[in-house]
Amino acid sequence: MAERELKRRPAPQREAQETEEQEAPTTSERGEKLKAELDDLLDEIDEVLEDNAEEFVRNYVQKGGQ
């Protein structure tokens, strides 16, 4: 890994609110992309999910663990 400069966090928690507005466009852009990807996954999730969810969940019992 290339050396990277250590950046100090911009502000502690209470002041973080102020910087939030500036970053809002990028954050929401990324948020939209994540949401779109999640929607695509939900469209196809029924093909992947176990057929009988109730039985599958009931049968999943794991005893004797640390």
Place this chain on the structure above:
Amino acid sequence: MALPKVLGIETEYGIQAVNVPDSNPTSAASFLINAYVSELAQGVGWDFEDESPGRDARGFVRDGAQAPEVERHLVNTVLTNGARYYVDHAHPEYSGPECSSPRQLVTYDRAGEVILQRSMAAARRILPPGQEIVVYKNNSDGKGNSYGCHENYLVDRAVPFPRLARLACAHLVTRQIYTGAGKVGCEEEGAERARFEISQRADFFEEEVGLETTLKRPIVNTRDEPHADPQRYRRLHVITGDANLSETATFLKVGVTALVLMLLEDDALGSRELVLAEPVRAIHEISHDPSLHTTLELVDGTTMTPLELQWELYDLARKYAEERGLAAIGSEEEGAEVLQRWEHVLSALESDPASLARELDWVAKYELVNAYCERHGCGLDDHRVAALDLQYHDLRPERSLFGRLRVDTLIDPAEVERAVVDPPPSTRAFFRGECLKRFAPSIVAANWDSIVFDVGQDALQRVPMMEPLRGTAAHVGTLLNEVHSPAELLARLSG
């Protein structure tokens, strides 16, 4: 100075035999591991001589405390990558080789997943059509049963254990805000069930300090079994962690904990001791609140949120890095990466947690569960949501929901592939793994701190490995390339 942080991670996997008649979890786990090992045809037995899991770091053994039993009759093998692969109680367990940096540890943890995937495939080739053994990388069955993902850290014996326990506890309680794997359904007795939790494991901790791992689990485990020179070393055995699929989460879980332990060894945790007044209650409450607003009370009477406590530790670690450097975590570069990623997740958890859906397990799962409930108009108590939670952790590539979430990775898949076969070059696991590759027929048994050879003499020859950072490629790589037989190796080692 802080000791180089030799690191390890061991995972008990959930296991389900599908349509296999008369199956129980123990036989299914044995079948799974046997299927893999017999395809490799390289099984070497584990040597139990030095195992003493009942020894307590506080210097005593409690009457009535239940020390873990070591089972000798079940499948138990050592792999050429230096890992131990075996049946622990009713679960298949992959205990990775000793690693010298967090990135290396993530690589070997991922190699473990690949080994379990190949084991499932090997079992499918033997079982009749329609039967299958399926493996899950999680820590709870949703019915009050948990199984662990334990970490190990080499710590200087000079640090008094009570101090170690007192100061490490607050970190182990609060780190779940980035190491949690997420869970639908609370398993704490008497609590409301239908809720999303940050951590798979938190519900199962009932004590602050103790030796147990299967009941009344303690936040700080006192097992005192260094698998190394006991005069110099301690192996801190951490049992609070969730098994992560996200590489970022595993990297931070181990990287940040190693940093905190370095600070502890060098007395750099500041004059204000971060000690929680009620750690057991705190570990539960943090897990129950994905908004991260839980208020934690400290013994000095002040209060903090888990994020504020993690920021305090971050600031101390940064100061430590500037003053003393972070080479003990593998390299300065990797130390800087741990700090940078730690800062990044804390900032994002503060301002926009959902933005971490491609980095942290619990956030990825939380977003998925919420979106599913919204689309289907169902609640967290719906069976389909419970199924979705379990299938996040399904290791079958075609069934894994984690696999479909496109979570960011840190490690090149080619490196993971090498780690399935080759040991880490920078710890004693190199000697163990390379000896197995070259001389398996002459190795009777191996364990963390020794290898036993049978080279046709009257007595078996035990090679002790009490120093975790000896037996590396730099130490013995040339020697191993020069010798042509195990007898020659032993002669050169003793000569």
